[in-house]
Amino acid sequence: MNTEPSQHVCIVGAGIAGLATAYALQQAGHRITLIERAERPAAGASGGNGAQLSYSYVQPLADPGIWKMLPKLLLEKDSPLKFKPQIDPRQWSWGLQFLGACNRQTSQDSTRELLSLAAQSRIAFEAALEREGLACEHHTPGKLVLYATQQGLDGAAQQVRLQSTLGGAAQRIVDAAETVRLEPALAGYASRIAGAVYTPSESAADCRMLCEQLSALLAARGAELHYGAQALAYDVQGGAIQSLRTSAGSQIRADHFVLASGWESASQAHALGVRIPVYPLKGYSITVDAANTLATSPQAAPSVSVTDTARKVVFARLGDRVRVAGMVEIVGRDTRVEPERITSLAQSTREVFPQLPLQGDLRPWTGMRPATPRGLPITGRQRGGPRNLWLQTGHGALGLTLAFGSAAELARQIGRA
Missing domain, CATH: 3.50.50.60 (FAD/NAD(P)-binding domain)
Incomplete structure (x- = not known):
């Protein structure tokens, strides 16, 4: 001290x-x-965040690819992005600054700064874990970031190359077959992905x-x-x-x-x-108790952390539980848990991990993430x-x-x- x-x-x-x-x-x-x-x-x-520690794959939300995706994200009924206009200059100012940051140079600069800060954070956190013996379900299962199309996977490969020049951790692009080998619980979903970014060194922990x-x-x-x-x-x-x-x-x-x-x-x-x-970006999560299922079907739940970019949903194993989190809502100060969002997370879980039964209390949660435009x-x-x-x-x-x-x-x- x-x-x-x-x-x-x-x-x-x-x-x-x-x-x-x-x-x-x-x-x-x-x-x-x-x-x-x-x-x-x-x-x-x-309290109920996605539980992933993303030290090595930190692509900012403000990315040039958002321009192609924006109409679909804003107009689709089941879109993971929801925008509810408010009579609030701060919402519009934040939104304009965010769109202004959605360019290649700003995204690269943000990636560089985020990677540097994340590396420092990992050192400080892991030192505290060792020093204090903190019990928070911390483990290092690695992470798979899934892409539904080859075009999306090619774009991810560019981000991986950028991060490798900035001193990021080892990562590699894997095809659908290799993805399933790394995470067998994804076998029933393999036909719907082109591949993934695999980062062996990524961790997870229960933030609460x-x-x-x-x-x-x-x-x-x-x-x-x-x-x-x-x-x-x-x-x-x-x-x-x-x-x-x-x-x-x-x-x-x-x-x-x-x-x-x-x-x-x-x-x-x-x-x-x-x-x-x-400005607050509202997100949601559910927590699936998988203890009974894992006793008879160990590969029903993921061991590796998974991010599905098409659904904008993340899955993280916390002991015998699976945290499922996602959504971005720009809706002002509305902190209500919207039932349709919880239903959507449950449906994503059924489709990505069909052997994982959703039983009992899913502990529906919402949180307002404090975000800057970059x-x-x-x-x-x-x-x-x-x-x-x-x-x-x-x-x-x-x-x-x-x-x-x-x-x-x-x-x-x-x-x-």
Whole structure:
């Protein structure tokens, strides 16, 4: 642990970004106070996410290929993308910036930055796993990214070549037969894929379990955790935040304040004079209990993590469970679980893994992923805000993947402040 003089850091948000940041700062010797309006950690986008740690295949959502796909994505009834126009300038501004980023050069630049951050994150996360013995179903099964057409697979091959020049992990293009050899549970789906990108080094973990473990560690080591307390108002004087008042009646004074409150960080930052291009991309998941099935049919459920690009759905094994997640909805602040989306995920599971019966409670979930137009998170101080205000948000669908790298970076910045 760092022996430099301790500072008091107040962090708003107990998702994976906030908790990883709190952990990194505590490891650096700082005193931590954490504020979370929910009664538990991982109550937002971290609670039921796709569980994949995508360190090596980080193609940004803002990709030039989106232009050809956009009409189909927007107009098809069962499209994984849903756009519901809002009377909200931030939605339209974000959308225009996103489309502006859908070009080859920006996509390559974003890929380069994401790969670098992901590599740092892997080192930091795996060091924490070894140091703390975190129990979060972490394993390294590898990942298959499926493509339905040869054209799509050829495009993926270009991305693989790009990432290889940027120092990415070993990957290879495999045909449908090799895909099934790597993951026998895909045998019934082989006729519907042209092939896949295979990355042996990719991992998976249960983000909710990880957040719960981090929260317990922080508390055991002296952090003050205020669950069920909403950040209400900041007292700003002389260009710095003096204190934060919460719904629990607390007045928290600290040297630094970190906004790690996911999609809501944009409005909270705006109240402090900072504009950031973060908008919620709503996603869904179900969790399939496969214990009984695996006892008699071990190959009914996937062992390797799988991403089906045609369906925009991911599958990740977590012990005897399978997490199925997907969808991108740009629908504003609507946090309701839409039954048809859960039905769609269940149907995708039946078609991709027909031997995996969907029995019992599928634990339907929705989460609002905080996304920037380019897919790059916002870490650090921002122009126009108080000098002791720091941002840790905008990780999109890569929150679990990037959290520990972003946390290490913010800890370095605060240590130099």
